[in-house]
Amino acid sequence: MDDTKIMLDEKDMPRKWLNILPDLPRPLDPPLSPQTLKPAAPEDFAVLFPMELIKQEMSTEPEIPIPEEVLDLLGMYRPTPLFRAKRLEALLKTPAKIYYKYEGVSPPGSHKPNTAIAQAYYNKKEGVKRIATETGAGQWGSALSMACQMMGLECTVYMVKASYDQKPYRHIMMETWGANVIPSPSETTQAGQKILAENPDHPGSLGLAISEAVEDAATTEGTKYSLGSVLNFVLLHQTIIGLEVKKQLEKVGDYPDVIYGCVGGGSSFGGMAIPFVKDKLAGKEIRLVAVEPTSCPTLTKGVYAYDYGDTAMMAPVVKMYTLGHDFVPAPIHAGGLRYHGDSPLLCLLYDEGIIEAEAYHQNACFDAAVQFARTEGIIPAPEASHAIKAVFDEAVRCREAGEEKTILFNLTGHGYFDLAAYSDYLAGKLVDYELSDEKIKETLVNLPKV
Ligand SMILES: Cc1ncc(COP(=O)(O)O)c(C=O)c1O
Numbered sequence: 148m149d150d151t152k153i154m155l156d157e158k159d160m161p162r163k164w165l166n167i168l169p170d171l172p173r174p175l176d177p178p179l180s181p182q183t184l185k186p187a188a189p190e191d192f193a194v195l196f197p198m199e200l201i202k203q204e205m206s207t208e209p210e211i212p213i214p215e216e217v218l219d220l221l222g223m224y225r226p227t228p229l230f231r232a233k234r235l236e237a238l239l240k241t242p243a244k245i246y247y248k249y250e251g252v253s254p255p256g257s258h259k260p261n262t263a264i265a266q267a268y269y270n271k272k273e274g275v276k277r278i279a280t281e282t283g284a285g286q287w288g289s290a291l292s293m294a295c296q297m298m299g300l301e302c303t304v305y306m307v308k309a310s311y312d313q314k315p316y317r318h319i320m321m322e323t324w325g326a327n328v329i330p331s332p333s334e335t336t337q338a339g340q341k342i343l344a345e346n347p348d349h350p351g352s353l354g355l356a357i358s359e360a361v362e363d364a365a366t367t368e369g370t371k372y373s374l375g376s377v378l379n380f381v382l383l384h385q386t387i388i389g390l391e392v393k394k395q396l397e398k399v400g401d402y403p404d405v406i407y408g409c410v411g412g413g414s415s416f417g418g419m420a421i422p423f424v425k426d427k428l429a430g431k432e433i434r435l436v437a438v439e440p441t442s443c444p445t446l447t448k449g450v451y452a453y454d455y456g457d458t459a460m461m462a463p464v465v466k467m468y469t470l471g472h473d474f475v476p477a478p479i480h481a482g483g484l485r486y487h488g489d490s491p492l493l494c495l496l497y498d499e500g501i502i503e504a505e506a507y508h509q510n511a512c513f514d515a516a517v518q519f520a521r522t523e524g525i526i527p528a529p530e531a532s533h534a535i536k537a538v539f540d541e542a543v544r545c546r547e548a549g550e551e552k553t554i555l556f557n558l559t560g561h562g563y564f565d566l567a568a569y570s571d572y573l574a575g576k577l578v579d580y581e582l583s584d585e586k587i588k589e590t591l592v593n594l595p596k597v
Contacts, residue, residue: 257560281356284482285317287375358459376412385418413490
C-alpha cells in the first residue's frame, strides 16, 4: 500500500532558499520609481523595506541561507506534509497519481508565514519597530500579525473593508496576535480619505489597501511596509515549499509531470514551482500551470506592461501582466486572488512560455473543493480551490486518455474561516462574473506612459 502522508523530519527542512533570478532566460525589466517613472535605485525602496530584503530582491546568488532564528520559527509547523490524494483518485477513477502539498498546517492556516517570519526577522534586525501591511482575505494579515508578535514588533493591518465585514473571525485572529486592524478605505491615510470622499460606501480593494499601508509606512517614523506576495524576495522565501516537495517525492521515487497552483500575486505558485522551473530550464520535461479566477484573469487576459502595484500610484511601477491598477475585481470569495497584477518574475516566465495559465469560475472551483473535502477531509481555502478544479480536469483527461501521469498541486490553505463562502455555494447563491474584453480595455487606459 502506498503511503498517504509523506513527511520529512524537522532536521530535513531546507536550510537555503533557491533564487531563480540568475537562471532566468533574460533579466527582469527594472522596477521604476512611481514619481519619475525612471529606473528606481535600491535607496528608493529603503523607505519601505529593510536593506537585506532589498538586496534579496536583486540578488544574483543562486542560494540564500535561511537565518537560524527564522528556521527555528518555521519549525513550529514545517516541514509541511505532502499527501497522496488516494480517495480523490478513486472518486475521479483516474489512473493518474495526485499529490498535494498542504500549507494549511501553519498556525494562521496558509503558506503566508513562510515569508512573514522572514520579513519580520529582517525588519527587527535593522531596528524597525512597527510594520504596516494590507490584507485581502485575511491570510496575509494573520501571518504577519503572528510573525510580528513573535519578533516583538508592532503590526498595523489595513484590511479590505468587504473582507473585514465578511470575515470577523479573521480580524479577531489578528487582534489576538496583537495587531491593530483597520478596515480599508479608512480615514487614517490621505489615500483612504480621498476614496471615502468620492464614495463613503466603497467596499475597498487590495490595490487601495496597499496604498494605505505604503503611505502609513512612508510617513511614520520607525515603520516599514511589508508585502505578502508579488516581490522576488517573497517568492524566494516561499521556495521552501517546492524544495520540501522535491525531497518528499524523492522519498517515494516520484517526480511530477504537471504542477498546478492558484495565483493571486504569485507567491505560493512561485514557491512551489521555482525549484521545478530550474529543472525545466535545464531540460527536464514538466508542465507548470498557474490557475486564476475568470473574474480577475491577469495572466490569461491582461497585457504585459509596466503598471503601478497599487491604486493610488505610490508603489513601484513594475513590468507585469496587468488588468490596470484601478481595476476593482468582482467580489468573488477567493479574496486573495483579487489582484490586478502579478509577480514580475512569474510574468516573465509566462511570457517566455515556461509556465502556463488557466482561468476558472468560482462555482466550478467550489464544486471541486466540496468534492475534495468529501474525499480528502480538508476544506480548502477558496483560493486553493482554483488549483483543485484544474487538477480535476487534468485527472479526467488522464482517465480518458489512459495516462498514468503524476499530478502535484499546492493546497495553500484551509478554508475554516471561509465557511460563509461555502454556505453561499451550498445555498446556490454564488455568482460567476465574466470580464468582457470592452471592460478590460477600459481599465487599461490609465497605464503609465513609459
Ligand atoms: C490560501 C491562499 N492561497 C493563495 C493566495 C494567493 O496569493 P499568492 O498568489 O501570493 O500565493 C492567498 C492570498 O491571500 C491565500 O490566502
